[in-house]
Amino acid sequence: MKTCKCSGFRPGTPAFPAGLLLAGLSTLASADAGNPLAMELGGATRLRLEICERLRGEAVDWFGKPKIRDVVLDRTYDYGFMGNKFQLGLRLNHDDWLDGFAQFQDTTLAGLPDNGVGLGARYYENSEHINQNSAFLRQGYLKLRQSGFWLSGGRQLYADGMQGLATDKGLKWIQEQRLAQRLIGAFDYTHAGRSFDGGTLGYGTADYEISGFGFVPTQGGFDINGMYSIEGINIAGVTLGLRDGDRFGRTLGRLAWYVYHDDRPDVIVVDNAQTLPPQRGSHIDLHTVGGHAVHVWEAGSGRLDGLLYGFGQFGQWQAQTQGAFAFGAELGYQLTDVWASPWLRAGINSGSGDGNPDDDTHGTFFQLLPTAWLYAQFPFYNMMNNQDVFVQAILRPHPAVTLRADFHALSVNATADLVYASSGASNQRFFGFLGTPTHGHADLANLTHVALSYRPVENLTVNAMYAHAFGQSIIESNYAGANGNYGFLETVISF
Template sequence: MKPALLVCLLLCGFVMSAQSPPPIKIGDVTFSGSIRERGEAWDFFDAGTGGNAYGFSGTTIRFGFSQQKTSYDWNVEFLSPILLGLPEQAVQPAPLGQLGLGGSYYAANDKQQNVGFVNLKQAFIRFKSKQDSLRIGRFDFNDGTEVAPADPTLAALKSDRISQRLIGVFGFSDVLRSFDGVQLSSNRGPWNITALGVIPTRGVFQVDAWGWVKTPFVYGAVTRQANLGRKTKADWRIFGLYYNDDRPIVKTDNRSTALRASDLGGINLGTFGGHFLSATPSESGTYDFLAWGAAQFGTWGQLDHRAAAASIEGGWQPTLWKPARPWFRTGYDWTSGDADAKDGTHGTFFSVLPTPRIYARFPFFNAMNNRDIFGEIVFRPGPAVTTRTDIHSLWLSSSHDLWYSGGGAFQPWTFGYAGRPANGSTSLATLYDTSIDIKATSALNFGFYFGYAVGGDVIKKIFTTNANGALGFMEVTYKF
């Protein structure tokens, strides 16, 4: 029996009878944690070289101590990732590259099939009053989550369609990332002001996440909750982000290999933008609207950098068919690409340090040089069950740029993004996927996902044997 299946079955058998445990208290200190086990099955696009079809298991164990006081709180948390059965043949020479995330884990961990470690995930103290807080140390942060709206529609949109577009903990990975630094938050009525100055930790694919990646950034945002008229609830934010990467490594962009190798200058980028969300109930149902956009300026080694991104989405939760509580959504996401590798300007939108899997559930692409037209249907037949089915039509913004993947720097010697040539085409793929999430108890959750991608011309010109790919996984999470 494969390690992925064995571990998953053992954990499922253990937790199926689990009841919601009471908090574990040591005086007024709380001990808590979670175990997440996921078995992944990949059938990546195939160029006839082998290594594209495989399975592996990833276990993420989190445990720590925390304390809540009136004027302060603190948290010390450890995380142990365990990866079993990583594929040996899922890393191929360019332009094939890493054939799915199994190849990414294998390459990032000295080409070992079975690896594990124990890391310090969080260690912070937060000083707080009724309106303000100051957090110092190592902690999690996801941009766009500075304020959690009371309205359930706005809260869901923030979590699923706004959060972590630029800064995220990469929660889908088995190692994740954290941030070391300082965060200041101030609340004044409907207003929130957040400022952050941090350096990211290693992790994501590398199981040893103790050290830093020297890509510091500062972030600031102003968020406001508002009522528009008598019914419409709204949430908006403006933000600014400055990112620096002075590591002397080769960047991933559409220039020739020789030009990229000769340009080891730093990346210094400012990203400025905002979002607007609204939810309007009516007799026929609740209508929602989302807009997000950002512009980037700065330097990309020896090049000037000018890029942009935008998203516009809408949804409807009809009052009909109440037992299923359906939610229909559609939208268009766009990020700029570089149309000329020789003009002295880098025009590819840089996603910084996101959690890409939220917006690319089969993560063979990301939000760089990308256009994504999607439709989505969500059913919520009960408080414990959510199903979601998506169709995405994916195109590159520029045929002269690359097909990008990845989620940012995660180890000092790796750039963090990969790129394959577009070969003069823009048609990337059509992605069909579906998921089921089940909350069995307050402590026990199950998740199932399957995605199938029909490759377009970009993929067909590289993966000539089979331009179609698939990803399936099942996971169980137990919280204590």
């Protein structure tokens, strides 16, 4: 599903961005399939203007009105809202050793619920306006390259798991859709996204890549004011990635070590400790160590792929010692010479939970700053205290059309813990992850979703998604209803 490749909706109306969308559509017929906005400045210096416009309508049916101790709260759970993200970037390249990029972003939201639950409510609680608009610097960095080395600094995007880019088409899809951004990502599914202030450095060859980074994340995600850094959070890491090619064949591998620090003074940390009254202030220092391996084999009339990943986590969680883990195993088979190239995949993804809130060890795997939507496309859960057993089918009946269908059986690993959702810190005030009590139950939901991506011309993509969740005992104990629905329709124009 194509999103804004140039990256990756306060009071106001969406009229201006929607006008840009219509203007962009009217020029598509005359647009060059490449980039009509690039120019040579002389010698080896090139300048390119990059534009991305995403307009999305979202429909939410969030299981029913929430209930606490069998008391049903009067909250809006069935609603729709609109979001628009417009990005304008200017990229400068010189002789392949200098890359500079500056990007402006304007985000508009309209029709948010002012007393709701679910996705729209997350945007509202950060700014408390039904209609919101914000403009900010999304990216602004310089990157230097020389003889395989690179150094970058400034405001930029980052995706864990993408170090050592795959060249094989199937491996690239697995890397982007099944590995990347599980722990660190740009959160670009939301209408604001997330950036990182800091720098990276590294060295790469055709066979491997070693790199390091140090960042302070920006506000964003469900807080559309993305201009400011989040004081109190720092994240750094080193990775070693193996690339597919002549030496390793159709194989990807990675080892990674991430360090995460959060000492924001005003947030209430979400976990199962249940201190009353809730204590303000985060004291989190975590080390996350792990890696992944992926391989593709020729098998019969198609290709067989296997994926393994795992992470261990240790350090300090408030007054407790952190001891947690996460892992995944997936298997797929694609018939490459059959109409629509059907690709069937299945697997399990699991993050540990905390089985005893009263001991000295915190056992919930903490997901850092991910883009959780990639793996939870009806995002009422993430991989913290979660087990996700899934099957999926991917079809490409036409070069311009991709279809995907998923089924997920969702449960928690520790019934004494919470059900967690969202993608980490969005600002100084809110912790970033949500927690819902299990009430001693283990079964969360059975989830189905289908997605369609249609790209009629080079610069236009239309995406649609619908998901239905059959809520199980945890959902039934927290909401007046059991079933939930979520869907969206969006257009993406990019140059």
